[in-house]
Amino acid sequence: MSLEPIDPETALELYLANRETEISQATYYSHNSRLGHFVHWCDEQEIRNLNELTGRQLQHYRLWRRNDGDLSPVTEKTQMDTLRVFIRWLESIDGVPEDLSTKVLSPEITPSQNARDVMLDHEQATAILTHLEKYEYASLEHLTVALLWHTMMRIGCAHALDVEDYHSNEQYLEIHHRPETETPIKNQQDGERLVALSPSVCELINDWLNNKRPFVTDKYGREPLLTTEQGRASISALRSYVYCWSRPCWYGQPCPHDRDPKQCDAIRRDNASKCPSSISPHAIRRGSITHSLGKDMPEKVVSDRANVSQAVIDQHYDQRTERERMEQRREFLE
Known part of the structure; x- marks a missing residue:
């Protein structure tokens, strides 16, 4: 040759x-x-x-x-x-x-x-969202964390959402792959789907849209759902919100690492990822999927909602123990 x-x-x-x-x-x-x-x-x-x-x-x-x-x-x-x-x-x-x-x-x-096992469990998610609802209600950070937990979506999907993708009366979101305007999603057209929302999440989105969301468009004339005064919130910004609010000291919990907040490097927002307890958006997705499976949501429903194959769920997302799976199967047998 x-x-x-x-x-x-x-x-x-x-x-x-x-x-x-x-x-x-x-x-x-x-x-x-x-x-x-x-x-x-x-x-x-x-x-x-x-x-x-x-x-x-x-x-x-x-x-x-x-x-x-x-x-x-x-x-x-x-x-x-x-x-x-x-x-x-x-x-x-x-x-x-x-x-x-x-x-x-x-x-x-x-x-x-x-298979990574870092995830946000239901108890932690509840504590974070309860704190945000009380002190940061309908803020961009509150909405970001709530959407990731309740919909199991990837951070790229949240970043890609527009106001017009939200249907308040029918209570669902549309997820679209729009690479030509800089909002691609991981599985491209195969990742496009409709995601049902609960009434409480719709109420949160409505309050964000009616009271908090800045009236701005991005450089393509689109109206981002998750936006700042400067335009569509970047993926890195959305990720930083998760790092920030997953630190126990920020949602009213004692530090599990015996650190003094006055001397801890991770107390600054731009250093939040240095906290040993902080997590990435993917850990929210993993925790939400595991929680849904633990509440007997069928794997096929979880697979379609989260846009991930059942085989990948088994290997990378499902953190239930073998004993927990057995006990769930036992309930069906009974």
């Missing part, structure tokens, strides 16, 4: 341009970030032409990435699996030796290692 010289930077640019229409924006950014480490390593190693890349060099990169990034086995696997996809694509354009992708090694991990 005759190879055509290609440098790492150009290879990454071509790869991303090729994949841009096939993958979500979030996946695009993830691949760009992960493979950016590989390009940086190539620069350090003075590798200017990927035609000369070898399996041994790929193993050196794996060890460098593991040690330099202090990666967990799960993160290392994700990094190397993305690199394998990249190398396989380079094979297709005669950029690297044939079958080099088979030499990209990644750790073998068990299903239990691959």
Whole structure:
């Protein structure tokens, strides 16, 4: 096979341009970030032409990435699996030796290692929402946390919502994939769906719209449901609300880490993620899914509502113990 010289930077640019229409924006950014480490390593190693890349060099990169990034086995696997996809694509354009992708090694991990168990449980969710309802009622932060908990939606879906997607009388939300106006959702068109709302959540949204929501549009003329005075609330801002309000000291609970709030670095809003008890939006999703399953909501209903397959629910989201599952099955038998 005759190879055509290609440098790492150009290879990454071509790869991303090729994949841009096939993958979500979030996946695009993830691949760009992960493979950016590989390009940086190539620069350090003075590798200017990927035609000369070898399996041994790929193993050196794996060890460098593991040690330099202090990666967990799960993160290392994700990094190397993305690199394998990249190398396989380079094979297709005669950029690297044939079958080099088979030499990209990644750790073998068990299903239990691959499933994260950090989640917001029902008791914590109730405490947070009760506090917000009392002291921050119908604020943007209150609405954000309430929507994530009650609908199980991903943070990207909440970010993508417009005022017109909310149907007060029929009590539901529409979720749409709109990449052309910078609000893609993870599963693209397959993630589009209608999400039913409870009367209490509708009352909260109505009060937000009638009393608190700024009358602004985004740069595309759309009216975001979750918005600040400056326009649509960014995903990072929505994520920061979750980090902030999941700190026990912020919703009236004693610090479980015996820290003095006056000396704790995590007490500042911009340092909220440093609190050991703070969680990400995905932990709310995981907790909400687990709680719904624990309340006997059928898996198919949870799967459709949360836009996630039942197999993925079993592996990544359902945190019920085997004993809890057995006792639920027993109720049906009786």
